[in-house]
Amino acid sequence: MFKFKHLSFFSHSKHERLRLAFSASSAAVFDEFSTQQQQICNDRHNQMDQMLQPHILLCLDPKLYVSSLLDCRNLIQIKKIHAHATITGMLHNLTVANKLLYMYARFKALEDASTFFDAMQERDLVSWSVMVGGFAKAGLYPNCLGTFREIIRSGILPDNFSLPFAVRACRDTSDLQTGRMIHHLVYKSGLHSDPFVSAALVDMYAKCGVIEDARLLFDRIPKKDLVTWTVMIDAHANCGNAEESLVLFDRMREEGIIPDKVTMVTVVFACAKLGAMHKAELVHDYISRNKFSLDVILGTAMIDMYAKCGSVNAARNIFDHMKEKNVVSWSAMIAAYGYHGQGKKALDMFPMMLRSGISPNRITFVSLLYACSHAGLVDEGLRFFYSMWEDYSVKPDVKHYTCMVDLLGRAGRLDEALELIKNMTVEKDEGLWGAILGACRIHGNIELAGKAAKSLLEFQSRNPGYYVLLSNIYANAGRWEDVAKVRELMTHRRLKKIPGWTWIEVGNKRYQFSTGDKTHPQSDKIYEMLKSLTKKLELAGYVPNTNFVLHDVDEELKIGILNTHSEKLAIAFGLISIPERMPIRLIKNLRVCGDCHTFSKLVSAIVQREIIVRDANRFHHFKEGVCSCGDYW
């Protein structure tokens, strides 16, 4: 209740400020207040003890039981009152009995709750709903839905208390079928306009992967409350349409709904997904102006946002200003340095984290190993890998093995990577072989690629990425028959290659480019710019590397395809539309192709402009002819 130990970096929310003003912000006052509360609680319990004296038994007050139950701070206190109530016969009062049930559920003592529930002589809808909610909050979904079904079976229509919890159980178990059935019941109960119920339904549809249904329902809700908006904003960001999230955020405010901290976290998350620096700054500004407190969740979300928008320094600035940091915040910062190629800084964070009393978890080690992998810090990575279990009791799982395979593989130590896979005891997955395949691509090891592909294809992967990668390896070696085989397999499994895109933010707008794109209104100017760039580059010795065009077509056509890769078009557009000296920031859905990488390096030198590219798994900062990845990616 009293969370003042971490007064926030930004000013407080209105609610917090009121509380602060009210209680004069001194620790002593809080302590005193808290002692008073404890005293009241004790007094009540003493009063109850006295009631057990035979002569007072007659003046029992259910209200006293209810408030005493609500005062309980642990299970022992609840059980004590339960015992009292049994003796005094107060459990026959349904209000008291339901409150007892509720308290058991609140303290996650679902077994006690169930036992008591089964023993209850009389139950009403509230009793049933408390059980449904209790099971859902404790993550006991089968019990939750089972209890809910019993309500339905007994012919009672559920209320607006049990329905959201039953829907939540469907959401967390991805049980869309049951979810739809419950939606039907909602109409029958006439509760479709209840904000709790409709928010839960929208959330359920979104998290079950049917965002269209979520949106359909959302659009039909006449008066949407804050939570419903937040759910929808989050849903769009999670399904890859973060742009729509920001549109919804604006619309929500236009309709007079005031966002709260949770909404801001989802909006920040959407900016992180988009990688849109301009939007990120606007959102940051909004957060500061509206005095949202920079707590550990919002702060961590902002670290992630700035890092994924290309500024690891801005991320670090947020990190440094956070009063409270947990393992998530530290891992986010370590990961950020990792994917910006600053492996050393990522590793430096680790002892700092330990000193501040935070223990690493499995994600911290994924981030550390990842940082090593992308900076070529092989020995350091090996050391972390071996010490994570021994020194920190974090068991390496398949993700850690994948990082290690990637680390060793990139460094050309493929034999060691294979040895690691051979000796591992945790279950292997397709990603592990994908990492081997990636290393084969870098080092042109076709034999091993074949073997890895065999293991990989056993997983019947639905992920087109692996097939295309394999086909690319064969194409690079000129083995067109093998290429054809892989492509055939893809067609057979009905998988399509994901097309590459590059996005660029200019002012308030985000522009999207594909290979050979001519849909941009300034297309002519873009191609003109590209042509003059290529000319300048050729003078500087640039030769298009057609190894990166993976079709069996003639050389001239290859150069044509290469020259209009989406990344090059976006750079050309950036140069004509972004003010001088401002960096050009790009976001790609795939990895940078080798030729575009060379191209970007040269452009950064020739036109003296910083180019920052976020590709599918890391950042490249091109400046004065060199890339932050050191060509190691």
Next chain:
DNA sequence: AACAACGCGA
């Protein structure tokens, strides 16, 4: 009722 970090791949 809603919120934060992680590998590989096109």
